[in-house]
Each structure stands twice: as C-alpha cells, then as structure tokens.
Amino acid sequence: MSSSSPPHPVRSALRAARPRNARPPRIVLTSAAALLALSATLTPAANAEESTDAALEWYDATAETIAAAGAPTQSTNSRTWAIGWLSAARALGSPPADVNRRHFQDAALASAVHASLVALVPARAAELDAALSRTLGRIPDGPAEERGVAAGRQQARQVLASREGDGLDPASVNEAFPVPEPKPGIWQPTPPAYAAATQAGNRKARPFLLEKADRFRPGPPPAPGSRRYRSDLAEVRAYGAADSTVRTARQTETAAFWFGSSLTLYTEPLRVALARSQRPVAARASLVALFHVALVDTQIATSDTKYAYVSWRPVTAIRSAGSDGDPATSPDPDWTPLHVTPAHPDYPSGHNTYSGAAEEVLTALTGPRTAPFPLTSPTAPGVTRTYTDWRTLTLENVDARVWSGIHTRYADEVGVTLGRDVARHTLRNAGALFR
Template sequence: MPKRNLVFVLILISSLLSCDQLEEWLPKDTPKQEPADVVHDWYKLLAKVQFGANPQPVVLLNNRNFGYIGVGVYEAVHPGIKGSLSLATQLYQMPAMPTPEKHKEYLWGASANAALASMAKLFLAGLTDGDKARIDSMENAYNTTFKANTSSEVIARSQAFGRSIADAIYNWSTADNFNLSGAGYKIPVLPGSWEPTPPAFAAPVGPYLKNSRPFLVSSLTLNVRSIPYAFSEDKESNFYKSNKHVYDIGKSLTDEQKAIANWWADAGGAGVGIPAPYHFLSIITSILESKKLNLGEAAEMYARTGIALKDGPIVTFKGKYQYNLIRPVTYINKHIDPNWKSYLPTPPYPEYPSGLVSIFGPVMQVLKREYGDIPVTDNAYSWRGDAPREYASITKMVEEAAKSRVYAGIHYQFTQDISIGLGNQLGDNISKINLNTP
C-alpha cells in the first residue's frame, strides 16, 4: 500500500475509534520484534557470578529463586505482546503486577534488562561487591546499546517498569513460606524408614517444604505414586533385590559410569562444581538460542521452566517425607555389606522420589512439549575444559540423569523410573498454562 494511502487509512481509523480502542487495534508485538540476547546473556552472567561463590548457593533455595526470576522476566515484557496474559491470572495467589503507562512507548529489552539486574541483587544470596559491579556493568552495557536507537525518555520509562516488576515479584516471594530447616522434625523410627546417612549423618533438610506456596494450584494435589515394593529384609523380595542392584553396580563401576555420576552431581566447592540450577539453565539457554527465539518467546520459556524449578522441589519433598523411605547405603550397610560406601555422598533427606529427576524432569518436559523430543548437546562443563555430552533426544538425556543417581549409589532404579513420570506430569501441567487471551 502506498504510504499516503496508509496514512489516510490510519487517520480514518483514528477518527472512528477512541484512544483505548485504537490502542487495542494497533499491533503491540514489539517483544516479538526484539531479539532475546539480553535475557540469554543475563542467565549466562548469573551463572558466572555464582561459580565462584564460597560457600556455594543452597541448591533448593537457588532453584526457588530462579523460579521467581523466570516469572519476573516474563512479566517485564508481556504487556508489549498483543493478546498476552499476565501470569497473575494463572499462578496460585499471585498478586496483580504493575502495568505500563497507556499510550506510552516502551523498549521491552530495556525493561527486561532492568528487571533482571534488580532481581539478581534481590534474589541471589551472598553477592560480593565485585559481583554487584559485574551486574551493574551488564546492565549499563545493554543500556548503552539501547541508547543508540531509542530515546533516553523511553529507556528510562522502560527501566522504571522493569524495576517495578522486580520489586513486586520479590515482595510476593517473601510470603511463600519456603523453609528448608528441619528444626523440630521428629524422624520416624519404623522398619524401612529413612535415617541420617554416612559419612556426616546430617540432620534432615526440607521436611516442611511441602508447606511452601507453589506456583500452580494443581501442584497442591499432585502426588507421587505409592512405592511399588514393600520394605523387606527377605533376600527373595523385590526390595532386597533393588538394593542388591545398587550394591552390585557400586562394586564395579566403570569409568563411564563414574563420569555420568559426576556429570550430573553438580557438586563441589567454588570452581569445581556448577551451582544449581545452572546445569539446567545452560541447557535451556542453549536450546532457546538454537531456536533463535525473539524476546517475548524466550521470556515465556524462562517463565515456564522457572515454574518447574520451584514447584518440582515442593512436590518432590512432599513425597519424600510422606514415604520416608530408607536410602540404599543404610539398607546395604545393615543387610548386605557393612563396609559398602556409595560413590557419591547421599543427601540428607529420604529416598523417594528423586530430587534431581523430579526437578530436572519437568523442566525438560516443558521444552519437549514445545519443541519435540529434539537432540541435545549438554555443554554445562565447558568452562572446566570437559567435552560436551551428546544426546539423541531430551528423553535420553533425562534417562541418563536418572541413571546417574543409581551409579552414584544414592537411589534405587524404581525411584528413578517413577520420578521420570512424576516430572513429566508436572511438566505437562506447566505446558497447559494459557498465556494468550481467547
């Protein structure tokens, strides 16, 4: 259409519509036109910031915090996406979020940039002055880039909106009753019940996590299925055989089995391991970058995977302390071999279901539902000089992650198999969240 005709059409429409009606008629899909580099770069930076933390971040707390960060990223850009819904309409007890000024221009990348910088300082514990300087440097670098093509007024307005979202998300998070303490918890003393494990025999972690507010109302009633085998000391029982399976594997681990166990352990001191959930996030970011998503699409996927990072532990630990199942090392030391040790230390909480699989599983199921069961390259440890691991599909990667815990000597195979199904169920629930108006 010639420019003069287009101008005439717009003038005619504006004369027929009110300002609010015109705003609804005109396209508002700018996040779909902006690149997603800003969010990808922020997730990479935050990984590097916490690599050197000593002590390393608390795993479950860090997962929870990145859940909120993912939701906040989406809220910082969604008003610019035509027909999109705030997650406040979808998540459990989420308050209404700040809204941008009507009839004002925004640069949504600048909003995301400001929100991520603010949320990093609000949510990530133990930041040093040097860490905060790196966060400021990233924010300023992107603002300099934005100023090349956007007015200072628009950038300032966008920044203010992003920061208001960060504050609102953080304020909401403070009332979620997230509690990892085991103070006051009485460990059941029954045949087959969990008890503290060697070498540290540490007190239980997370018995009250089940009371934390989830993101999805469906997570309140999502339960892990019953343990398939009754506890038994009988050598012919399935429960004994499940322990013997872990024992036999642990007695003759191959180099490849050790490598798999170590790859998915994500443990160790600063500069040795990789702080959770960065293994997950590095895979997510790699996949999203390969899909060349725009800002709006990437923000939505970080939100969905963030929901999995928070609700996964809540559902998992509800099951752990419901069933209070004995760990392999305890059973094996009592009934098979008193000198046997697991390849990796056993975490201080009950066996069933699996923490890794019930958190990693739903994250990957969200990606699988969106993009199919695609091949994956896991390059999480490239910074350490380790070669990437290649998988024919997301399913194969999740299966290896599950198997790694059996090689490590800390989970039964039936626990891992059932935990994959639990993760898929939660991931499916997250994928059903509708973020578009009818």
C-alpha cells in the same frame, strides 16, 4: 497494565490452549507449545548471533550471580531465577506502540532481571549495576528506554511482593526434621557424616502454580521384601558400590557427571534452548520463567513425597539387610556407595524429578531434539558429552543415581514421572502467571 493494552503474546497463546475436559494432557501440551510458537509471528525475532542479545546477556548475568553469591539451597536459587524471569516476561508483553519495540524490550528485560537480582542477591549489586549500565548504554536515550526501565522495575516489584514469605528462604527450606524411629524401610541418617535431614521445609513452601504440595504425590515405594524392592536393591548393591567389580568405566563416568547440582547441570541446556530459539524476546523470557517456575514447584512436590514416606537410602538398607524380614538377603555392614549419600530420604530421587520436569518443559516449548551441543560437569573434570535431545539427559540421570549407589531405580523412575506431572501442570496453567 491498562485495559486497553494489547494482550501478552504468551498469555494469549496459553489461554487459547487451556485444556478442555475431553482432551488428554499430552494433546493440550502439544497445542500450547504450537500456539506459543505461533506468537513468533507477532514480533520478528533477531538472530542471537547477529547482534547483542539482551536475553542471553541477562541469562548469563543471572547464572553468574547465582554461582557467585547464590543461596546454599537449590530451591531458593530456582526461586530467584523464576522471579527474575517472570518479571521480565510480564514486562515484555505489551510494548507501547509509539516507541521502538526492540529498545523498549531490551530495557524492560534488563531492568526486570536486574531489579529482581539486586533485591534477592544484594551482594552482587555492584556487578549487576555495571551489567545494567552496559545494556542501557546500547539503547538510545528517550521514551523507549525510559518506559522499558519503568516497566521492568514495576513488574519486578510486583512479583517480589507476591512471593514474599513463601517459605523458600534457606532457613525455612532446611527446617529441623526429627529422626524417625528406626525400623525396616524408614530413613535414618547416613554415613559418613550421619547428618540431619535437609530440605524437609520445602514441602511447606508456597508453590507458584500447584494448588498443594501433594497434588501429584505418587503411591508408596515397594515394600521391603517385595520382588521390586529386592531386585532394585540388588542392582544398586552390585553397581553402586565404591568397589564395584561390575560397573564399567563409562558407567562410573556417568555417575560422576550427574552427581552435582541439577540447577548447575541444567543451566547450559536451558541456555542452549534460549540461544537457538527464533521466537520473540517475550516468548524466550517466558521459556526461562516457565522452566524455573516448574522446577520450584517440582522441588516442593519432591520434598512432600520424600517426607511423606521417609524411605531409607540404599546404604542403610544394604548394611541392614536381613532386618527387613527378607531371609534371602544378608547384611553387608561395610558396603559403601560410590558417592556420598545426600542427607534426605531415597524416594523419589530429586535429581530425577528435576530432570523429568526440565525435559517436559524443554520438549513442550522447543521440541524434543536440537542440534548437537556440548555439556560439561563440575563433578567430572575434563569430561565433555554431546547431546542432541532432552530425553537422553533424563535417561542418564536415572542410571547415574543407581551407579552412584545413592538411589534405587524405582526412586529414580518415579521421580521422573513426578517431575513431568508437575511440569505439565505448570504449562497447562501458565496463563495465570501472566495476568
């Protein structure tokens, strides 16, 4: 971008909202969100329902690409989303003054996301090429289309190059982690598979904006035998058992609803926010980019904390009760959780770091509430729930992991805080992404 180009609207808004030392983070975020909203005055936003919306078209193409041929590791797929949409947001920032703005931006967005996805998920090249042809086929031939395509491809090349070797490929994410020596409170492989630990390599990956993985690392979990430890373990023992007699049908449904991949479960809420936004396309692309940048950094921070403390899962704690030195507990070697425990430590809950970060970004950039929207889950077939705000999704995630029998409540609650902290950091420092 030449020095004479007009400033990127989102970058300008975020730069203006950089925190001053005397201002608390919440005020900074509110200001940043307000200024980002003001960027809508720079370009009239087309109603997504009045004409084909390139942002939604390529949002769906990204989701379909990840679903069909994405990586086996969630953080790798979050990285793919972040790269594609950061490329698009950058390409959209400064449309030439002498061409049709809408035509340029549609071509730039489609070309940026297309180039990123083809590079990262080459198995879907044919489908992505066809989608690009459909988008460009709606745009009149000429300088707007040509310069948009060039801008999108250029930004994709630059972002892809900047993330080369960042340690978020599946092999690096799932690097081998030695099983710790057994002792009270320390993670051990869990039944039924007793699989090796996963996602340990996330903590070594290069974040987008975090200075280091432990920037927001919380303090340790409650010590075995402490009051909080005992109360939370008693709760998950009662409510999270496969044969629980106290868990209600609604609670069981909630546990099943939120059991699947957070990336999958939050794809529709983010789409709702994107579809309902009346901001210009550059700001809308930035919403998707910032969401996934925050989630990549959150997953890195989550792994850092999990493997710093290697806290044992409820199933290990309950089956080993008494070995933690607490005479008030008794072991239950046959205790089984409602859902199979994932193969990594308890503290903090990754589902809840994800939900905390997602809620923070959506609230800061779109407001805390929205018109009712339905949501389904692949792990709860036939169930549809309706939401009107982002906070409820977080609250259900906290409860769900307890009722699944796979997390303690303190691991869930600290997870939400960690995710929010990382997301706030992303929003405070987002200007760096658009330089």
